[in-house]
Amino acid sequence: MNECSEVHVAQTGHNFRDCFGPNGRERRSSHAWVKGSVNDVLVPIESYHLFDPFGRRIKHDTRFEYDRIPAIVELCIQAGVDIPEYPSRRRTNPIRMLGKRVIDRGGNLEEPKPWRFADPSSLNDFDTYRAFERFSRPSLSDLPKIAQETMAAYEIVKKGVRKLMRKYTVKACGYCTEVHVGPWGHNAKLCGEFKHQWRDGKHGWQDATVDEVFPPNYVWHVRDPNGPPLASALRRYYGKAPAVVEVCMQAGAQIPDEYKPMMRLDIIIPDPEEARMIA
Ligand SMILES: [Zn+2]
């Protein structure tokens, strides 16, 4: 059971007492570290797949008629990627909207056939479930290469999502992590983060940011992953990085310059004794 959402990339967890998990107080706010999974590094954000994002709005009672898939995959489908399992209405010309009003629906192309018994193997590539079992352990000498490829892929996805979101509307709930790819949000009343009776579980839709669709998931940057745990006293000297960037760097990748300032690579970290003198 995870106590809170803190993620740390190193042999041992850090010693900062900033756990706000349900039992955090019993440990005087120190974290209870367990081994992480792919999903702790790459936070899964799912949304409903819509055959037609401009069609009928999802109601609370009809929500089970829709598949939940990674929001980025849904964004790509709406932008034109064909995945037989998740058909999508294609139009001859783009929908035109004026504010919230659709002024031109565009003509429909031939409707895709409902999917049946196709080979679902391509979908496995999007799924991190049991990835540890499905992919064999890489050899140590391959790690830097894999790290570099992963770093490059991360940048491609981040830039691609940013571009697609300029063209396709994505909504995010202002109260919880729910994301909806489409112009209007949905009406499933599952918003539980902020229990206000008067909202009746309704999400509060706003335009989503790239970070809400592809969360950077910042972690502390660890200079020596095999060294002693990060010390509270030195906290202000440490930098942060998206978890994927931190994992890739520790595995031997060169990282893009844009992350270097936030990782505080130029700061000289004093030893804890020195820090106590300064403080
Ligand atoms: Zn914690």
Ligand SMILES: [Zn+2]
């Ligand atoms: Zn919500």
